[in-house]
Amino acid sequence: MSQRSRTRPDGSATALDKAYDTALLDLDGVVYAGGEAIEYAVDSLVAARDGGMRLAYVTNNALRTPDAVAAHLTELGVPAEPAEVITSAQAVARLIAEHVPAGARVLVIGGEGLRVALRERGLEPVESADDDPAAVAQGYGGPxxxxxxxxxxxxxxxRGVPWFASNTDLTIPSARGIAPGNGAAVEVVRIATGAEPRVAGKPLPPMHRETVLRTGAKRPIVVGDRLDTDIEGAFNGDVDSLLVLTGVTDGAQLLAAEPKHRPTYVDADLRGLLTGQPEVEARDGAFGCGGWTASVRNDALVLDGDGGALDGLRALCASAWTHAGDGACALDSGKVLAKLGL
Known part of the structure; x- marks a missing residue:
């Protein structure tokens, strides 16, 4: 099914780690949260890698360097090389290098990951607006x-210096909950200046380009927890996606998703990489998955049957997305999601 006309999650008779050659994995909310591994993530990634799937870690978090991210993943139990890590800092550094002279100074508003990425492109990070920068680079700098x-x-x-942002995620998962992300910091500067930055990170094309250039993936699948970055980025790149429910997206947000935010597959966590995906079937004006049948009656989502919560959610996605067409579903989903314990 085309990503642009999606009205239901896809099924797959083949396990996803065999159907796709490379998993483009988000980190925060997918592999770890607050530095600690998310349940099932390590074992699932090790199994996928041992089975022949290439793993690439694609993050909008510009704070840490690829070396630091790879070291952290290895500590968690997932052997990773720096070359397997792609950050929004790298994407924005390439974008800046295409717009300023070689060796130009760049004012850094962010952390070490951004500085390292700029140096990789032959640019000179500086700390003050009085250092005659040719560009401003803003990325997540930590709390x-x-x-x-x-x-x-x-x-x-x-003074007219062009402004670039690694990403505009308003929030970032942490061990204590959801914290302000780089997008919140970008808003501070936007409000103060009235300017608009050029943005590199997911879901925009510069990040997808950076990922393709660095991984060489032929049949990738994007794996993420955010509709507005991971899934929309896959949509913009016209590649398949797997949404895992270990991060910021909940069932209500998924059912309300507009076309660019509708994932190809939905699963609870990274174990979904190692399995096939059940089909969602049309059933006399309704949609079924497993033991559940979902429909829209009297402008309300209805769920009948019994079975696993994820099957019920997949069936509900089909009903909600079909009802919404090219828009976002506005039907109340509270009762049916409560029935599934979601």
Whole structure:
């Protein structure tokens, strides 16, 4: 089914790690949260890799370097090389390098991952708007990024220096819950300057281009927890996607998804990489998956039957997305999701 006309999740008789050659995995909310591995993630990734699937870790978090990310994954039990890590810092550094002279100075509002990526492109990171930067690069700098860094960005942008952002994720998962992400920091600078940055990260094309260039994937599948970055990025790249429910997206958000936010497959966690996916069938104006049948009656989602919660959710997706067509489903989903314990 085309990503642009999707009205139900797909099925797959073949396990996903055999149907696709490369998994393009988000990190925060998929592999780990707050630095700790998410349940089942390590064993699932090891099994997929041992079975011949290539793993690439694609993150909008620009704070850490690929070396640091690979070391952390290895500590968690997933052997990873720095070359298997693709960050939004790398994507924005390439984008900046295409717009400024070789060796140009770039004002950095962010962390070490951004500095390393800029140096990789032959650019010189600087710390002050008075250092004559040719561009401003803003990426996630962690919870301790000083407020004065936003002022430096504002001073430079007010002088006409072009502004680039690694990504605009408003939130980021942490061990204590959902925290403000780089997008929240970008909003601070946007409000202060009235300017708009050029953005590189998911879901925009520069990040997809960076991923393809670095992985050489022929039949990739994007694996993520966010509809507005991971799944939309897959949509923009016209590749298949797997949404896992270990991060920020819940059942209600999934059922309300507009076409660009509808994943190819839905599963609870990364164990979904190692299995096939059940078919969602049309059943006399309704949609069925496993023991469940979902329909829309009197402008409400209805779920009949019994079975696994994920099968019920897949059937509900088909009913909600078909009802919504090219828009977002506005039907109340609280009762049917409560029936599934979601």
């Amino acid at each position: 301790d990024l000083p407020w004065g860094r936003f002022a430096e960005a504002g001073y430079a942008i007010a």
